[in-house]
Amino acid sequence: MVGMSYVLINNEVVEREFAKIDIEDRGNQFGDGIYEVIRVYEGKCFALNEHMERLYECAEKINIHIPFSSSSLKEKLLHLLQKNEIQDGIIYLQVSRGVASRQHHFPQDEKSATLIAYTSEKTRPLEQIQNGASAKIVEDIRWLRCDIKSLNLLGSILAKQEAHAAGALEAIMHRDGTVTEGSSSNCFAVIDGVIYSHPVSNLILNGITRRYIVEICKEQNVPLKEQEFTLDALRKADEVFIASTTAEITPITQIDGVEVGNGLPGLVTKALQEHFEAKIQDAILNPIS
């Protein structure tokens, strides 16, 4: 690591090597908490407000009280970003239910959440965005509250590992033959010029990148249906792509070793990528301060 790196722990910004988390933190023991990953382009946060909103919404869903207002948390994150002089990278942020002796039910003190955030440099995956990547179809064995960005990621980890072991970038998951999402991304299929994506429900995470795609489609009059689609439809789709904060819009050009369409990133995907790039450039020019 080059230079000093700072992390945020609750109210304090400390050098990373002095950061300490209690061994009985419920994030550590149970994965009892939530997180966000925020993209940083040229030192500027992308979609910070949307990430903050989702964080507070998820906290509410599991009754975690975040001990700061959204605006003061935003300020702290921007301060951390500046201090660490991040150019292209991410802010990772998590909030757990805090420290308590190990028992499943919530601790008495509901105001003891632990918040940590750190930054890291991460270049954009430009090669993959341009040329596409492969995916493996994996059964979705996760719990039934995938709308919560929970720290508890075992289902996603096992799916991703299965894909990784098969040499694929992403696991595209399904429940009984209905495509839900990627292990760490949302999934889209383009069929006869229409983009399909699983509707927002408890079975997927409503990704911030996904929301941008929905917005772009509205702005550009591109037909998009938030509608369930089957594995069979996915396999026959003209184009498939995944979307996330770090993968951006990545074309999926091969599924289970079989080419999608003609095996190259498709025109609909490429057009979306261009509009998404414009949103990134806009965020760089008009940063949230």
Ligand SMILES: Cc1ncc(COP(=O)(O)O)c(C=O)c1O
């Ligand atoms: C399961 C899952 N779905 C979708 C996404 C994409 O969300 P976002 O665009 O907010 O990064 C993620 C990101 O980590 C994820 O883990």
